Amino acid sequence: MIRAVRGIVGGLVVAAGGVATAWLSAAPIRPVLGGRAVVRLVWSGRPERIDECRRLTDAELEAVPAHMRLRVKCEGRTVPYALRVVVGDREVFLDTLRGGGARHDRPIHLFQDIALDPGEHRVRITVERLDSAAAAVTADSLPIEGTNAVGGREGREAEERARARREALPPRLVLDQRLRIEAGAVVLVRYDPDRKALWFDPGG
Amino acid sequence: MPESADTNRLPRSMARLDAWANRLFGSRYNPLYQSGTIVVVLWLLLLVTGLWLLLYYRVGAPWRSVAGIAENPWIGGWIRGAHRYGSDAAVVATAVHALRMFLQRRTWGPRTLAWVSGVVLLGVVLVSGWTGFVMVWDWFGRELAVGGARLLDLLPLFSEPIARAFAGDRPVGNAFFFINLFLHVALPLGLGAVFWLHVSRLQRPLLLPPRALGWSVVVAMIALAVVIPAPLPPEADPYRVPSAIPADWFYGFWLPAVDWFGPGSVWAGFALGTIGLILVPWLTRPKVADRPAPSRVDSQLCTGCQQCALDCPFEAITMVTRTDGRAELVARIDPARCVGCGICAASCAPMGVGPEGRTGRDQLRAVEALIDSGRVTGRVVAFGCDRGAAALGVALAVREVEMLAVPCVGNVHTSAIEFLVRAGARLVLVLGCPPRDCWNREGPRWLDERVHHDREAELKARVDRRRVAIAEVDPLDSAAALALMDRLIRERNLDPPVAADRRPALDLECEPVPVEEDR
The missing domain is CATH 3.40.50 (Rossmann fold)
Known part of the structure; x- marks a missing residue:
């Protein structure tokens, strides 16, 4: 092949490679939710905890190493919740929410995108406790006068249990509202722990 | 002389491609042959342009700082473009290099370490690229971040899903961008260590292509960046879902699969791909009877001249003290390193090795x-x-x-x-x-x-x-x-x-x- 022709063809090959590289460097991908209207459920909340507390006898307490002694021993579980999203009169999402972690004793973290057609919709979101047992708040779970050993730990434990109860999700949350969402827009559904209510956050 | 074996040859399609490239560029500058050294040139280009970009990047305002760089036509836009296209070309050159090694069966025996470390290098390149694109925090960067977080969230490691960080209910922290930046600098530098391993079993490893080719690669990347400036999509906005996102497919090829098949399938694909690649040396090695016999030394004939040790391309020959009373050294072959090429046989004037x-x-x-x-x-x-x-x-x-x-x-x-x-x-x-x-x-x-x-x-x-x-x-x-x-x-x-x-x-x-x- 003549040298000049070789040079030209070689240059064209390199240029074609460059153009292909540039094209693949910016070729569009189309996200599954692309162009839809999205309701994004994104909140965290501590699930309600059902504790069963009892006072240890003196003999039981003796069997425990000194630095681990607590008069009130509590064992419990966190409750699951049913999450239901209805748009218009159509149920679009149903799930069971559990606390995070292997023992489900951590807060519930929710991150779920729900795609809708753009426009106005009535959106109804409910979160309901599935466990019918009520949280046990008995005298057993309270510290006893004079047993508050190890630097007031029993008091702190009781306070912590009370705080967890205060912060827990209520047995039922409902957000029922008409919503207008444009194509490509995302509306967040968030949880306000002070008001213990869900709310729409259109951003911006 | 041994018979020729068809299994040793390249597939015809690859051989034709080689012949074409040889005619166009000459065998010395054939980019297919030089794919490995081209990766090194691109890595150097990325280091230099990356250092420049680092001067202007701000973790507190990632997209805005990158936009500022891109808007500067003299010393910003084309440097960023060369950085980006260079990283893309590095993936292509790596893939070509790996494919050639695979097709030529240069994967097993003494080459196992080079192959396996090459797989690690490819992984580091892809992760490093991921951090680089996320740093920009444009639409594509956010998509990569969410996709990566969805993969990580499948592992039972985190109580709170990482993807939550990009949901929009709270701003993405500077710490995230700082960690990204740190990884984006540290990983390429760490590549150097793995790269050393990659060539550690070679004598006189060729790290760079001929100078003209090396500079041509650099100039080509810069020219491409000038002619087709690297795109910069709008800043990431968690409250928007664009219908199409300009994506870099060299690093984001797996993203659609996360949506279509779920993170579990993508993990499975990555795991199977990685395991498959790592097993290549064991899957491609010939049966023992078909392997070339390693060299042997006839110590009676060896004069200790060291020429075979000098010529061996795989450092399989060392010179050791003789035990038979003669004064000079004698060559010793490490069969684990010997590929049986016979180059030593031709280096030996008394014909005592091979x-x-x-x-x-x-x-x-x-x-x-x-x-x-x-x-x-x-x-x-x-x-x-x-x-x-x-x-x-x-x-x-x-x-x-x-x-x-x-x-x-x-x-x-x-x-x-x-x-x-x-x-x-x-x-x-x-x-x-x-x-x-x-x-x-x-x-x-x-x-x-x-x-x-x-x-x-x-x-x-x-x-x-x-x-x-x-x-x-x-x-x-x-x-x-x-x-x-x-x-x-x-x-x-x-x-x-x-x-x-x-x-x-x-x-x-x-x-x-x-x-x-x-x-």
Whole structure:
């Protein structure tokens, strides 16, 4: 092949490679939710905890190493919740929410995108406790006068249990509202722990 | 001489592509052969441009700082473009390099470490690229971040899903961008350590391409960045879901799969792909009986000159103190490192080293048999590499060319060439592979030095150089090989039949070294 022709063809090959590289460097991908209207459920909340507390006898307490002694021993579980999203009169999402972690004793973290057609919709979101047992708040779970050993730990434990109860999700949350969402827009559904209510956050 | 084996050769499609690239760029600058060294050039380009970009990047305002760089046409936009296209080209060059090694079966035995570390290098390159695109925090960067977080969230490691960080209910923290930046700097530097491992079993590893090619690659990246500026999509906005996102497919190829098949499937794909790649050396290695025998040393003949240790491309030969009372060192082969190329056999003047059946003495015996059969005098005799030119044997036989297949032209002992010339061969052709594509790395190079530059074991001055030629040929193009042969015969005036000066006597040429006299 003549040298000049070789040079030209070689240059064209390199240029074609460059153009292909540039094209693949910016070729569009189309996200599954692309162009839809999205309701994004994104909140965290501590699930309600059902504790069963009892006072240890003196003999039981003796069997425990000194630095681990607590008069009130509590064992419990966190409750699951049913999450239901209805748009218009159509149920679009149903799930069971559990606390995070292997023992489900951590807060519930929710991150779920729900795609809708753009426009106005009535959106109804409910979160309901599935466990019918009520949280046990008995005298057993309270510290006893004079047993508050190890630097007031029993008091702190009781306070912590009370705080967890205060912060827990209520047995039922409902957000029922008409919503207008444009194509490509995302509306967040968030949880306000002070008001213990869900709310729409259109951003911006 | 061993028979040629088709399994050693490149698939025809790849060989054709090679031949095309050789015609366009010449074998020395063939980017397919140089794909590995091109990755190194691109890595250097990325380091230099990356350092520049680092000066202007702000973790507190990632997208805005990148937009500021991109808007500067003089010293911003094209540097960012070269950085981006360079990273894309690095993935392409890595893939070509790996594919070539795989197709050439340069994956097993002593090359296992290079292959496995290469897989690690590819992984680090992809993760490093991920951090780089996320740093920009445009639409694509956010998509990559969410996709990556969805993959990580599948692992039972985190109580709170990482993807939550990008949901929009709270701003993405500066710490995230700082960690990204740190990784984006640290990972490429860490590449250096893995890269050292990658070439650690090679003697004289070629790290850079010829200078002209290296600079051409750099200029091509810059030119591309100037002509087609790297795109910068709008800033990431968690409250928007764009219908299409300009994406870099070299690093984001897996993103659609996360949506279509779920993170679990993508993990499975990555895991299977990685395991499959890592197992390649064990899946592609030939059966024990089919593997080339490693070299052996005849310590009686070894004079301790160290030439074989110098020439071995894989550092498989070391010189150790003798235990038989003689003063000099003796070569010792590490079979685990020896690929059986036989290059050492041709480096040894007393012919005391080499794979069984392919030592200098074995070659002389094969040449002697050929001479005895009357197929040398007045004819052209060719040595052809098993992995390339030996395939031309049938086509060349039509013109009464004798083809001697060798595992590598670096294995051809100069004494064998001399024997053929002295026995009256019209022309001795050694048809090798392009030096940069030699399966055994340095075969054509050492052959050339032994024939033309007095490297041990050199072709003796008494040999008529007109009757010896070394050439690279396309194994699919027998017409070109015949044309080359005709041209050499014509140009070197080799037409008149030549008469043998004498029939060389092997026993006289290869007298064993009298050990007693050396003591």
